[in-house]
Amino acid sequence: NVLEVIQSLLDVTWENLNTGHWSEVPVEERSLYSTLSLIKVIVIIQSQVRMNGPVDESLKEALRAADLGLLLGSSLRKELSHAANLLSSALFKGNVSNPLGNGCLDNIEDKPGDWNFKGVFGELVDNLKCPSLEYFSKNHFTNKKPVKLTECINHWPALRKWRDVNYLLKVGGPRTVPVELGSAYTQSDWGMQLLTLHDFILKHIIEKGTTTGYLAQHQLFNQIPELKADIRVPEYCYLSEREEDDDNVDINAWFGPSGTVSPLHYDPKHNLLTQIVGRKRVLLYCPEDSEKLYSHGGLMLHNTAKVDPYEPDYESYPNYKFAKAYECHLYPGEMLYIPPKWWHHVRSLDVSFSVSFWWE
Structure with a gap:
């Protein structure tokens, strides 16, 4: 299973990325993570087309892979970003009738905060x-x-x-x-x-x-x-x-x-x-x-x-x-x-x- 092999390689690279301080991670490791992430996106989409599986779940899995490649990787940013945007648009079209909340951030708080603070004033x-x-x-x-x-x-x-x-x-x-x-x-x-x-x-x-x-x-x-x-x-x-x-x-x-x-x-x-x-x-x-x-x-x-x-x-x-x-x-x-x-x-x-x- 190609996807399992790719995921195993991603898991190993993930461990390497999360060992030590982020600033000291070799750029080659981050580049490898980007490449593997893009390959995973392609394999998921190809598998979905071939197997005719659940579209939404495949799109979500592919989008998460693309986003993780963008967040943690260092190369192929244009390709990953383009893939993520296409996947995100496709997912939204399938869930357009599922709004969340009353629509306005201003109305979420039951009791707005005020400027009465303890501590230091300047x-x-x-x-x-x-x-x-x-x-x-x-x-x-x-x-x-x-x-x-x-x-x-x-x-x-x-x-x-x-x-x-x-x-x-x-x-x-x-x-x-x-x-x-x-x-x-x-x-x-x-x-x-x-x-x-x-x-x-x-x-x-x-x-x-x-x-x-x-x-x-x-x-x-x-x-x-x-x-x-x-x-x-x-x-x-x-x-x-x-x-x-x-x-x-x-x-x-x-x-x-x-x-x-x-x-x-x-x-x-x-x-x-x-x-x-x-x-x-x-x-x-x-x-x-x-x-x-x-x-x-x-x-x-x-x-x-x-x-x-x-x-x-x-x-x-x-x-x-x-x-x-x-x-x-x-x-x-x-x-x-x-x-x-x-x-x-x-x-x-x-x-x-x-x-x-x-x-x-």
């Missing part, structure tokens, strides 16, 4: 209404000063379309995505699970079980081009400190229920955090206060603080009381510019969908 960051590129560059990009930007993305189709659960299911319901489970990546209850977007929305957005699920820091738009067509790279991202990087922008999705948290951390790149659905509160601290925030250190968490701004432990981290906090309340259609090395803690008040743009 000075509100500046707020600008669609500044010119020149003004933003001179006063914020060059000076590395955070700012909230409004009325810059009102034309994005995402602001309307992504509020509709069934639109998200239409363009990506059968797609496999990595979901973070637990309160935060710094906690012992944290883990990762691969789910279809449909199952993620059902279990963690609509039903909202006991474990928090967060589709966080995932390049969803490389995986689902229909969603990428609903947004635009903001012009501010084309400001660059290095000319050769002026078109190198990393775009990530952040989708989850109310109460999701990104612990206090910093990123090495410029960041525009755009809010599409729901609201978020962001606390910020300047790089000069780094020692007062008590980094975890080490390879994995050197850019993550031990301090929790919502439950500050001044006995263990006494200098934290001297750190100056800033904060930003993000609503749909707004963006927050977070400069490199600026510490930030992010909490969602509602079901939330955000997009981050990182660049140098």
Whole structure:
């Protein structure tokens, strides 16, 4: 059985990919996984045609193989993406009469969150209404000063379309995505699970079980081009400190229920955090206060603080009381510019969908 042989090879390669730190995995192993995944897709489809088996189950199995090849592999991305898009479209056509929920993410929460928080409060960051590129560059990009930007993305189709659960299911319901489970990546209850977007929305957005699920820091738009067509790279991202990087922008999705948290951390790149659905509160601290925030250190968490701004432990981290906090309340259609090395803690008040743009 050719499929059994391919699956055995994929299982061995999977083990190799998940041994040690991801950054140290040889590119040849990832390339092999991509190749085997594409072969599996082809074999499944050929077998389905030859044996005339259940179409939906074959399509789902083939689509999962293509998505895993995209998520874990490093080559044949164009071929895998094309195959995944065709399979996803075929699956949706077969389930068009099966909507999920009441259709609107805004109506899922029984009781929306509010801005009454315990813990630390900060000075509100500046707020600008669609500044010119020149003004933003001179006063914020060059000076590395955070700012909230409004009325810059009102034309994005995402602001309307992504509020509709069934639109998200239409363009990506059968797609496999990595979901973070637990309160935060710094906690012992944290883990990762691969789910279809449909199952993620059902279990963690609509039903909202006991474990928090967060589709966080995932390049969803490389995986689902229909969603990428609903947004635009903001012009501010084309400001660059290095000319050769002026078109190198990393775009990530952040989708989850109310109460999701990104612990206090910093990123090495410029960041525009755009809010599409729901609201978020962001606390910020300047790089000069780094020692007062008590980094975890080490390879994995050197850019993550031990301090929790919502439950500050001044006995263990006494200098934290001297750190100056800033904060930003993000609503749909707004963006927050977070400069490199600026510490930030992010909490969602509602079901939330955000997009981050990182660049140098």
